[in-house]
Amino acid sequence: MTTTPSRGRRRAPSRIERAAGKAAALQKPRVILAGLLLLALTSVMLLDGYLRAEVGGDQRVRTGASASEVPDDILDGGPILTFRGGQATTVSVPDKTIALTFDDGPNPTWTPEVLEILEKYDVPATFFLVGSMVSRYPDIVEDLVEQGNEVGIHTFTHVDLSYQSDARVDREMEQTQLALAGAAGVTTTLFRAPYSSETDAIDNYSWPVYQRLGEDGYTSVFVDTDSDDWKRPGVSNIIKWATPEDGKGASVLFHDAGGERSQTIAALPTYIKKMKAAGYTFTTISGVMQEENAAAREASGQQADGAVPGGEADGATGGAGAAEGATGGAGAAGGTVDRLQAAHREATGVTLYEGKALVAAVAVAEWTVPTLSVGLAVVGVAVMGRFGMMLILARRHYRKRNKRRFSWGPDVTRPVSVIVPAYNEKECIANTLESLARSTHPIEIIIVDDGSTDGTSEISREAAGALGMTNVRVIRQENSGKPAALNNGVRNASHDIVVMMDGDTVFEPDTVRQLVQPFADPKVGAVAGNAKVGNRNTIIGAWQHIEYVMGFNLDRRMYDLLRCMPTIPGAIGAFRRDAVLEVGGMSEDTLAEDTDITIAMHRAGWNVVYQEHARAWTEAPGSLKQLWSQRYRWSYGTMQALWKHRKSLTDKGPAGRFGRVGMPLVVLFQIVTPVFAPLIDVFTAYSMIFIDFKAALLAWFAVLCVQLVCAAYAFRLDREKYRYLLMMPLQQLAYRQMMYLVLIHSCITALTGGRLRWQKLKRTGEVGTPAGVS
Template sequence: MTTTTPARGRRRAPSRMERAAGRAAALQKPRVILALLLLLALGSVMLLDGYLRSEIGNDARVRDGAAYDEVPRKILDGGPILTFSGGTAKTQSVPKKTIVLTFDDGPTANWTPEVLEVLEENDVQGTFFMVGSMVSRYPDVVRTLVDQGNEVGIHTFTHVDLSYQSTARLRRELKQTQLALAGAAGVTTTLFRAPYSSEISAVDNYSWPVYKELGGLGYTSVFVDTDSDDWKKPGVSKIVRWATPKNGQGAIVLMHDAGGDRSQTVAALGAYIKKMKAKGYTFTTVSGARAELDRAAAAARGTGGTAGTAGSRQVPGQRTDGQRSGPGSAGTDPAAGAGTGAGGAAQAAQRKATGATLYEGKALVYAVAVAEWVVPALSWFLAVVGVAVMGRFAMMLVLARRHHRQRNRRRGRGGGFRWGPAVTRPVTVIVPAYNEKECIANTLKSLAMSTHPIEIIVVDDGSEDGTAEIAESLGMPNVRVIRQENAGKPAALNNGVRNARHDIVVMMDGDTVFEPDAVHQLVQPFADPEIGAVAGNAKVGNRDTLIGAWQHIEYVMGFNLDRRMYDLLRCMPTIPGAIGAFRRDAVLEVGGMSEDTLAEDTDITIAMHRAGWRVVYQEHAKAWTEAPGSLKQLWSQRYRWSYGTMQALWKHRKSLTDKGPSGRFGRVGMPLVVLFQIVTPVFAPLIDVFTVYSMIFVDFRAALLAWLAVLAVQLVCAAYAFRLDREKYRYLAMLPLQQLAYRQMMYLVLIHSCVTALTGGRLRWQKLKRTGEVGTPAGVN
C-alpha cells in the first residue's frame, strides 16, 4: 500500500459555488413554502370548481311518510307567497288574470339567453330563481337578465335540499348566492325558492322550520300554483296546457331555464305568452304581484296605503319605529332593507349591492372565472401528460425486452452476444471518500474479492473521522490512499484519474460494495473502441426497511427499464456514481469531472456523448449501495440529484443543435430526459390531485378504477423489471403504498428543485449519514 499526502498549507478559500450556496441556504425554506403554496392554490381552485358544479352536497328529495301536523292549516291552504311579519306567517295569492312566470335552476349560457329573448320580444318580465354556483359561472347572463328588468331570486348555491341541512349550512347557501348575485349583477334579493319545492301545501314538518328561519332572515319564500313540468319534455302543447291556470285564476307558473335540453321550454314560452294575453291575462314579477295586491287592499279600505291596513306587508327584519334589527341590520345580511316600505306599498325585492357585499361578490366571480379556465385547461393538459406517461411505460417494456434478449443471447443462437475480445487487462478503481469510516472497510474488502485485476485508489477528501487510517490499516497491497484537503467529490475523482496507472478507470462511492465479478463485467464493453463509458447496475443493500424497500423498487425499475431503453436509443443520460467505468483518455478529453453542477455523473455522461463517445449499460455488473435511511436524508439526496440534473441539462442545452453522431443525445436523449424526468414528474402530483377531485366531485367509481388501472400498469412494469433482474417479488407488495406516500415526496422534491432553479439558487453537496449496514456481497444477496 502506498500513501500520497500533499503538503499542508493554509485552508483554501471557499469556492464561488460554495459562497453562492451559503447565500442561498437561507432561501431554501421559503422556496419549499412557495412550492406548497402553489399546490395549495391549485387545490383550492379545483375545490372551488367542484363546489360550483354542485357535485358535492347535491342530493335528491326523497321523503317517505311526510307529516304536516306542525304546519298551520292556514299556511297549507294559503297562497304561494309566504312571508313573516313580526314573526307571524302570512301568505298571499296572485291576483286573478295575472301570471308570474318563474324559471328555476339557471342561469345557463345557452338556454337562459333564449328565454330572455322570448320575454323581451313579448314585453314580459319574469322572476328567475337562480342557483348561486351557476350565477358565479355565468355572470354576464345574469347581468343581461337584470338589465332587461327581470327579477332574481335565490335557489340556494348548490341546489341542496335544505330540509336536511343545519342552520349554518342554510345561512351559508344564502350568503354565497347573495355574493354571487352581487358580483355578477350588483344586486341582492329577498326572494327565495327552495329546491325540490312545489305548492305550498307540500310544506311538511321537515321543511317548515327552514321557512321560519328564512322568514326571520327577511326572505320571502315563493312556491308555485301551476307547474308546466317542462323538465319532462312532454312536447310544446302539453307544456302550454299544463302551465295554464284554471277558471281565470292568477298563478305563479314554474318553468326551467337549466337542467338539460330546454328547447321545448323555449318553444312553448312564446306560444304560452300569446295564448294567455289573448285570454286577457297580464304578466308581472313576484314583487309586481305583491305591489298590486297591496294597492288593491289599500284602495278597498280607502286608507291610501296606511301601514297596518289589510293587504299590507311589514318590512322583513324591520321594526315599526324604522330602526333595523336582527339579521336584516346593515352589513349582516344582503337581504336587509328590501321588501315592503312604510305605508304598505310593496317595493321590489331587489336592491343595489354596496360595500363589502359588492366587493366580496366581485372577488367570488373573478375566482370562479379563474377556476372555470384553469380546471378544463388542466384536465386537457393532464390528459396529454397521462398519455405520455403511459406511452413511456409501453416503450420501456418493449425496449427493455429487446435489450434483454439482445444482451443475453445464448451461444446457440447467432453465436451469443459479445462486445468483442475479452477485456482482461488491469483497471484502476477510484474510491472518493469523505467521512466514510462506517463503510470504507466493507467497500475495500469487496474490491479485494474482485475476479478482475485492479488497482485501488482511495482519495480521502479531507475526512475528519479517520477514513484514511482505516483504509491504510487493512494492509491491502493494491490500495493507494491519496489525501487531499476537502474539495468535493468531483475534485477527488479528478485526483484519482490523474493518478491512475491504467487506461480504464472504475468510479464508485465510498459506501458501495461490489460483487466479485462486477469489475470484470463492467469493463467488457470497452472491447468496442467506440464505447467511452459504461453504467453498472446499482442495487439497494439496506432494503429491509420501508424506506429502503421503496427505493429498492425505484432502483430496479430505473436500472432495468429506463437504462435499457436509453441504451438501445444510444442516449444514456447518467453513469451512476455508485458504479461506472470510463476510458481515462475520454475523461481527460472532456475536462474531467466538472464542479459546475451537483450531478457530476450526469454532466460528464452528456459531455462524453457530445464528444462522440458511446455510453452503454451493463446489467450484469452489480454493486450494492446504502440508500438513505430517513426521510430527511432521502429528501436531501433527491433534492441534490434533481437540482443537479437540471443544472446539467441547462449546461448542455446547446446539445439540441449538435450535428452528426455526437448530436444524438441532444436530438433524442435531451427531450426524453426533460419530458420524463422533469416535466411529467413535476405535473404528476396534479394527476393525483385531479384523481381526488374526480373521486369527490365527478365519479368516485370511475376515478378509482382509473387509478387502479394505472397502478396495475406500474405493477406490470415493476414485475417485469424484477424478473429481468431476478429479484424477489415480495417487495412489490410495497408498491401501492409507495404510490400513495413515497411518490408524493419525490414530487415535492422535484417541485422544490424546480423552484430553486427558477429563483436562481445554488446548492452545496450534502453529505448523508451512513451506518455501514451494507456488508460484503455475500451479506446482501
C-alpha cells in the first residue's frame, strides 16, 4: 500500500467551476420558472374546462316547483320582465310584431348562417349568448353586433341559476359581460335564463333570481312562441310552431347553437317570408320596449322622446347598473313613465381591458389544449412503443446471453485495476474496501482521494491494513473533481483493464470476474455492470429500486442488443485502459462524464456492452433534496453530453451506429418523451375532474397495469423480489412527478445556458456487503 501526497499550492478554479459559480445564483429563478410554466399549463387546462362547462358545470334543471310567491300578473303577463322603480312589470309584444330571438350561441357553423339570412331579409334579432361561447368565438359576436342585432346574457356556462348561490349568479353574469366587452366592446341589460320558457313557468326558486337581477338593472326575457327547433321536428313543424296565433305579437324562440341546426337554417327564410306576407314586422326586444314606452307616454299625454329600453350596464362589475329611471329614478318631466336607456352600452376603461384579456386568455387556451392533445397522442404512442421495445428486446437479450453455449471467448483471468474516486467518503469507504477484499478475481485497488477533508485517506489505509490488503494504493490530490480523479487513477493503473466504481458502492465477490469477461472479445472497449440500490427499505429507496431495475437495466438490455449503449454507470463500469486514453480520458466538459466517455468510445469504434451478472450495490440518495440534486445533475449532464457529441449523427461506418441509432433513441426516450410525459398525468387529472372520472381512472389503471407488467418482467429477469412493486402506484403518483420536474428544470437550465458542478451527496454508509442486502 502506497500513498502519493498532494503537491504544491492549491490550484486555481477550473473553467467549469467558474461557470458553475456564476450559474449557482441563477438556479432558483429557473426553479421558479419551471413552477410558473407548470402553473400556466394548469391554468390553461382549468380555463378550457370551464369554457366547456366542465368545471363547475351543473346540469340540474328544476321542474314542477310551486309558484305561490310569484305575483299573478307576472305569471299571466308578457315575455319581458322589468323592475322599474323596484316594481315588477311585464311587457307584451304588440300585435303583428315578432321579436325574433336565438339562444345558446354563438356557434362557428350555424350562427354565421343565421346572420346571413337575417341580413338578406333585413330582419333584426336578439341573440342570448352563452359567455363561454362568446369568449371562444369573439369575431362572430362582433359581426353580430355590427350587423345591428341585439345581444343578451344566457349565463356563462348555461346553468340553471335557481340552483346557484348568489356568488355564482354574480359570477355567471359578470363573466359574460366581460366576454361581450372583449368580443364586441359592449355590455347588455338583457337576460334570458337557461331552461326558461314562458312567464307562467316562473316558480318560487327562480323568482328570487329574477328579482335580484332586476334590482341590478337587468331585463329578463321569456318566450311567447317556441319553435322547438332543438327537437329537429322537421322544417314544416318548426315554421308551424313558431307562428303566433290570430295575429298576436310574440317573442319567438329559435336556437343558433346547442346542436345540429340545419333544420333551423332551412326553416328560417321561409318563416320570415311567411310572416312578412301576413303583415308582421320584426324587431328586437329593445324595439318592443321602445314601442311600449312610446305608447305609455302617448297614453299619459307626453311626447315620446325616443328613449330606448334597459338599464345602463355597469361593465366594471358585470351588473346591468342603476341607470336613471331603470331602478326607480324619476320619470321625465315629472311623468309616471321611467326614462329607459339602450340595452347595449359601450364598454370602456377597466371593463374593456379585462374583457379583452379574457378573450386573449381563451384564445391561448383554445390553441394550447388541442396542441397538447396532439402532443399527448404522440407521447402516448412513444411511451407504449418504448414499453413494447423494452419487453421484446430485453427478452431477446436475456435468451441470447443466458444460453449455455454463449461465451465471450476465453476466460479473462489476468489482474485488473479497480479505481475508486473518493471525496469525503468516510462513511462508506471501509465497506467498499471490504467488498473488494473478497473479490474472486485478482485486482489492484487505487483509491484516489480528491481533496477529502473528513479523513477518507486515513480511513482507507486503516481499513486496508485491518483487512490485510497489500494491493491497495491511496493517491491524494487537491480537489479537482471526479473526472480528474478517475483520470489520475487511469494514469497510475498497472493493468490494461480498469474497473471504475464509486466510493459508496460495494461489489459482490464475483462482480469483477463477471464484469471483465466481455473483454475476451477484442472489439469490446467498455462494459456496463448492473447497479443495484442497496438502501431500498425506505419509501424513497424502494422507488429508486423500481426505477433502477425497470428503467435502467431494461434500457441497458435494449441498448446492448441494438449496440448503442449510451452510458456506463459510474457505480460499476470497466474499460480498456488504452481505449480510455485514446478518447482523451474522462472529460470535464460535461457533468455526465460516464455518458460522455461512453459515447466517445462508440465514436472511436469500440463496442460497449452490458453484463447483467456483474452486480454492484450502491447507496441511493436518502432524501428528496439529495435525489433532486443527483437527478438534476444526471439529466443536465446527459443533455450536455448529447450536445457535445451531436456530430455523431453524421459519423460514417460502424463508428456511426450510435449517432444513427443510439442518439435518436436517447433523445426521444430520455429527454423528449419524459419532458412531455406529464401531459399524460395532466390530461388524466383533467379528464377525471372535467369529463368522465370513471373512464379516466380506468385509463390510468390500464397504463399502470402495462407498467406493472414491464416492471414485473424486469424483476423476474434480475431475480428481484416482487414485493417492492406494491410501491409502484405511489411511485407513479409522487416520485414520477418529481422526476418530470427535475427534467424540465434541467431543460430550462440548458436552454438558458447554465452550468453546474459535480454535487456531493450526503452518505450514511448503510449499504454494507451484498450478503446483508435483501
